Amino acid sequence: MGIIKAENVTFEYIRRDEEGNVEGITTAVDNVSLDIEQGQFIAILGHNGSGKSTFAKHLNAILHPTEGTVWVNGMNTRHEEDVWDIRQTAGMVFQNPDNQIIGQIVEEDVGFGPENMGVPTKEIWERVEESLKAVGMYEFRKHSPNKLSGGQKQRVSIAGVLAMHPKCIVLDEPTAMLDPNGRKEVIRAIRALNDVEGMTVILITHYMEEIIYADKVFIMDKGKVAMEGTPREVFSQVEKLKKLRLDVPQVxxxxxxxxxxxxxxxxxxxxxxxxxxxxxxxxxxxxxRR
Amino acid sequence: MSLILDHVSYIYGDDTTLAVKALDDVCLNIPDGQFVGVIGHTGSGKSTLMQHLNGLLKATSGSIYFNGEDIYDKDFDMKKLRSKVGLVFQYPEHQLFEIDVFSDVCFGPKNLGLDRKEVELRAYDALKKVGLPDELFYQSPFDLSGGQKRRVAIAGVLAMKPDVLILDEPTAGLDPKGREEILEQIKKLQTETGMTIILVSHSMEDVAKYVDRIVVMNRGKVMYDDIPKEVFRHYKELEEVGLAAPQVTYIMHALKQKGLAVDVDATTIEEATEQICLEILH
Structure with a gap:
C-alpha cells in the first residue's frame, strides 16, 4: 500500500430544497480507486464540477466517503482517533492565499501549525526556517503577509503546511488566482519539494503546462477517473481531452x-x-532516428 | 463612444507618508468598437486604471474624456457614465444574490428606473447574449456551474446596455473549455454589437488570440501600447517585468535560432502551424 490509497471511493450528498425536502442525490465522487506511492508527483485534472476537489478533501479527512475507504499512511480516514495524525500526514493548500494566512508576520504564520501540534519552541523556529527556505521565502520572514504578492503569499501557505512535516501535500488549484510570474514561482517551489525533499505531491490544476513533469496524471469526469497515465500518454489524446472540457499544453x-x-x-x-x-x-x- | 485618458496619475494615500503612485502619467485613446487587452503583473496598476474608466476612482491629476465630455466636470452625469461603461470585477459570481437567474440580471436595469417590460426585455436579451440556455433562467444562480454563474454575472452588466465593457480576468478559475467559451462569447459581442471591450488578462495566449491591441502596464505606466505582434516582439523586456510572450513565440524563436526560416512574429497556434508547414513542406 502506498502513502495514499483510495479503494472504490464514492461520495454522495443529498440536495434539499428551501423547506429541507430531499430533491435528489448527487454522486460527486463515483467509485474512484487509486494508489499513490511515497515521493510521487501526481496531478489531478478535470473540468469545473468534475469532482476533483471533493475527492481531494477525502485525502485529509475533511470529507468521509459514503462508500469505500481511504487510507493515508495506512490509517483509515474514517477512524475518528486518527484524524489529527492524518491531517499532519497529508497537508492541504487551497486556491485563495488570502484565506489561508492568519499571522501578522510571515514567520509567525508558518509557525502556527507546529505550535498547535505542541512542538517545542526551539524546534518550531527550526521548522519555520527550513520551511521558508524550501519555498524560497526565508528573506521575507519578518515581513507582513499583507504586503506580499499572490505568488509569495501562496508560497508562505505552502511553508505553513511544510512546517507540520507532512509526508504528502495536496494542492487544490494553488495557482488559479496568480499572475504568470506568481504561477511560475509556486510551481517551481512545488517541483523542488518533490525533487529535492522527496515530498509526495498531489496537484489539482486547470493549467496543463504545470503538470508535464508529473509522474502520473488522473483525469476526472462526472466523479469518475476518466483517464490516467503519464503526461505523455494522456496528452497524446487531444480530442478526448477536449471532449472532457480540458486542453493540452500549447506545445x-x-x-x-x-x-x-x-x-x-x-x-x-x-x-x-x-x-x-x-x-x-x-x-x-x-x-x-524514428 | 471613445474614451480618452489625458496624463492621468493616481496616488493612493496622497498627503500621507504611505503615498504610492499607482498610475503615473497614463495617456490612452480607446476608440469605438476596439478589443483591447490590458496585461501587467500583480500591482502594476491595471485594476486602478480600470476603476478610473467608470469613475470609481478619481484621478489625482489629469483628465478623462468620455465621448468628448470631461468626466470630472461638475455638470457631468457620473451615473450615466457608470451605466455606459460596464465593469465586470474578478470573480463576479460572488456578487450574485437574487432568488433566480432572471431576477438577478433584472436588478441593474430596474435600478435605472426603467419600466418593467423594458427591464425584462433587457434581461432576456443579455442572458441570450452570454449564451445561457433558457431552462436555467428560473434556477437559483447558486445551483449553476462556475462558468454559468460567471455568464449570469456578465449578463447583469450587459443588461445596463453599456457601450464599453471592461472585464477583469473573466476566466480566472475556469476550466480550459469554460475559458474558451467565455472568450468566444465576448469576441462575438464585440463583432456583432460593436461594443468596445477592455479585457484584463494574465493569459498571454488568450490576449494574442482575441484582442486587436495590447496595453502593457508596469509600475503605473503604459510600457507598450500596440498590436499584439509588435508588443510580443519585446518578449525579453516583458519577462523582465514579470510577463511573457505566448508559448508559441518561444517555439518560433527557438526554430529560427536553429536555422529554420520561420516568422518569429507568429503568436497564435494557427499562425505558427501555417509558418512551420510552409517551411517544412515546401
Missing part, C-alpha cells in the same frame, strides 16, 4: 495541429525542446 497542441497538416511527428510532445528537435530532424530529412 502539444501545436504539434497536434502540425500532425493534422501531414507532418509526421510523434504523439504527445510536451516541451519546446522536443518539438524543435523533431522539426529540425524533419527539415534535415534525418528520419532514420
Amino acid at each position: 502539444t497542441l501545436l504539434a497536434y495541429e502540425l500532425q493534422k497538416k501531414g507532418l509526421p511527428l510523434p504523439d504527445g510532445i510536451l516541451t519546446t525542446e522536443e518539438l524543435v528537435q523533431e522539426l529540425l530532424d524533419l527539415k534535415n530529412g534525418n528520419l532514420e
Whole structure:
C-alpha cells in the first residue's frame, strides 16, 4: 500500500430544497480507486464540477466517503482517533492565499501549525526556517503577509503546511488566482519539494503546462477517473481531452495541429525542446532516428 | 463612444507618508468598437486604471474624456457614465444574490428606473447574449456551474446596455473549455454589437488570440501600447517585468535560432502551424 490509497471511493450528498425536502442525490465522487506511492508527483485534472476537489478533501479527512475507504499512511480516514495524525500526514493548500494566512508576520504564520501540534519552541523556529527556505521565502520572514504578492503569499501557505512535516501535500488549484510570474514561482517551489525533499505531491490544476513533469496524471469526469497515465500518454489524446472540457499544453497542441497538416511527428510532445528537435530532424530529412 | 485618458496619475494615500503612485502619467485613446487587452503583473496598476474608466476612482491629476465630455466636470452625469461603461470585477459570481437567474440580471436595469417590460426585455436579451440556455433562467444562480454563474454575472452588466465593457480576468478559475467559451462569447459581442471591450488578462495566449491591441502596464505606466505582434516582439523586456510572450513565440524563436526560416512574429497556434508547414513542406 502506498502513502495514499483510495479503494472504490464514492461520495454522495443529498440536495434539499428551501423547506429541507430531499430533491435528489448527487454522486460527486463515483467509485474512484487509486494508489499513490511515497515521493510521487501526481496531478489531478478535470473540468469545473468534475469532482476533483471533493475527492481531494477525502485525502485529509475533511470529507468521509459514503462508500469505500481511504487510507493515508495506512490509517483509515474514517477512524475518528486518527484524524489529527492524518491531517499532519497529508497537508492541504487551497486556491485563495488570502484565506489561508492568519499571522501578522510571515514567520509567525508558518509557525502556527507546529505550535498547535505542541512542538517545542526551539524546534518550531527550526521548522519555520527550513520551511521558508524550501519555498524560497526565508528573506521575507519578518515581513507582513499583507504586503506580499499572490505568488509569495501562496508560497508562505505552502511553508505553513511544510512546517507540520507532512509526508504528502495536496494542492487544490494553488495557482488559479496568480499572475504568470506568481504561477511560475509556486510551481517551481512545488517541483523542488518533490525533487529535492522527496515530498509526495498531489496537484489539482486547470493549467496543463504545470503538470508535464508529473509522474502520473488522473483525469476526472462526472466523479469518475476518466483517464490516467503519464503526461505523455494522456496528452497524446487531444480530442478526448477536449471532449472532457480540458486542453493540452500549447506545445502539444501545436504539434497536434502540425500532425493534422501531414507532418509526421510523434504523439504527445510536451516541451519546446522536443518539438524543435523533431522539426529540425524533419527539415534535415534525418528520419532514420524514428 | 471613445474614451480618452489625458496624463492621468493616481496616488493612493496622497498627503500621507504611505503615498504610492499607482498610475503615473497614463495617456490612452480607446476608440469605438476596439478589443483591447490590458496585461501587467500583480500591482502594476491595471485594476486602478480600470476603476478610473467608470469613475470609481478619481484621478489625482489629469483628465478623462468620455465621448468628448470631461468626466470630472461638475455638470457631468457620473451615473450615466457608470451605466455606459460596464465593469465586470474578478470573480463576479460572488456578487450574485437574487432568488433566480432572471431576477438577478433584472436588478441593474430596474435600478435605472426603467419600466418593467423594458427591464425584462433587457434581461432576456443579455442572458441570450452570454449564451445561457433558457431552462436555467428560473434556477437559483447558486445551483449553476462556475462558468454559468460567471455568464449570469456578465449578463447583469450587459443588461445596463453599456457601450464599453471592461472585464477583469473573466476566466480566472475556469476550466480550459469554460475559458474558451467565455472568450468566444465576448469576441462575438464585440463583432456583432460593436461594443468596445477592455479585457484584463494574465493569459498571454488568450490576449494574442482575441484582442486587436495590447496595453502593457508596469509600475503605473503604459510600457507598450500596440498590436499584439509588435508588443510580443519585446518578449525579453516583458519577462523582465514579470510577463511573457505566448508559448508559441518561444517555439518560433527557438526554430529560427536553429536555422529554420520561420516568422518569429507568429503568436497564435494557427499562425505558427501555417509558418512551420510552409517551411517544412515546401
